[in-house]
Amino acid sequence: MSGRFGIDTDILLRVAVIDDPVQSDSVMNFIDKLGENDTLVVGVVVIMETSWVLERFYGYSKSAVLDFVQAILERREIEVPDYEVVGNAIDICRNSGADFSDAVISEMNRMASCKMTYTFDQKAARKIPGMELLT
Structure with a gap:
């Protein structure tokens, strides 16, 4: 093999x-x-x-x-x-208590040169750098 x-x-x-x-x-x-x-x-x-x-x-x-x-x-x-995305998401979660999947989404978007990840998830927007509430 x-x-x-x-x-x-x-x-x-x-x-x-x-x-x-x-x-x-x-x-x-x-x-x-x-x-x-x-x-x-x-x-x-x-x-x-x-x-x-x-x-x-x-x-x-x-x-x-x-x-x-x-x-x-x-x-x-x-x-x-996506090693860097996953590693960064782990760090975000450990430091903020954020949800892992939300941290991965934010990091994938950041790595794709997105300025911001918009969400309706208030907890994610509060805990994850780069996520912002869409109002």
Whole structure:
């Protein structure tokens, strides 16, 4: 096995939550077979879905979710194409208590040279630099 491999949310969830031993074993065996030059590509949508499911379905604390996402960024075999966006969003959340998905949206827009991200979400506008209420 050699190359770059994308993974879906359900695969990443099996790394965080061992609620299906057969699937979790399959994921761990897959990861163990990765060679030195193999890469798992984890897109920002997968990270956002995973964080949402961990917090809302599995009851993980925001801090635990952010720790998990940070650990993903630090893995040698994982590439996150929007690494800087995700890393910045983690920092915003840790410093402000903002929602992770709102922070990612704001950071993606900032990285796309947007002057501002407009929202009706008062909490997001109050907590996230670069977000402003649309009035």
